[in-house]
Amino acid sequence: MLQMITLHPVASNVVNLYESFEHKGQTCLAFEILDRDLIQLLGDRQYKPLSLNEIPPIAQQLLTAFVALKGISVIHADLKLDNVMLINQENQPFRVKLIDFGLALHNSEVTTGLTVQALGYRAAEVILGLPFTEAIGMCGVGCVLAELFLTCYLFGTGYEYQKMMNIVDVLGQPDEHVLNAGIYTDKFFKANWH
Known part of the structure; x- marks a missing residue:
């Protein structure tokens, strides 16, 4: 997947893959050196939330990365705090890059019912x-930004049922046509014809 992603690493805020090679039957990947991920940043701050001035630059860079991926029909499918890395926090505060394309897939590879994304960030x-596109990344971006501000998961991480309950509590129940189209809807909702 990384070889398919031919994006400008600076303009797209996506990690730069320098080369790949085989060594003793293993594929090795050489990336640019980055500083630390966002979980480590929170740990360095004793899990104190980022301020409202610190979050917008991260948001803008993540959105730029996802727009670039959408342009080549790639779904990252694994956005979480540890897959966003600071370039150099001391010299370029809050300059980030998106990493870890191990679960990334092309839009054409999506099948209905496919489970992707870590539960805490799952759309x-x-x-x-339901069928999905690269737009599921926006749910992940929202969850990452909320976690930076709240220092906890927006919708929880326990079980899918609990997460769906929390989504409904915060955003409301999905529309009926959405529920009718979901192949797993009956795990979470019961039809009430009245």
């Missing part, structure tokens, strides 16, 4: 078993 359409 409702994935949970319900």
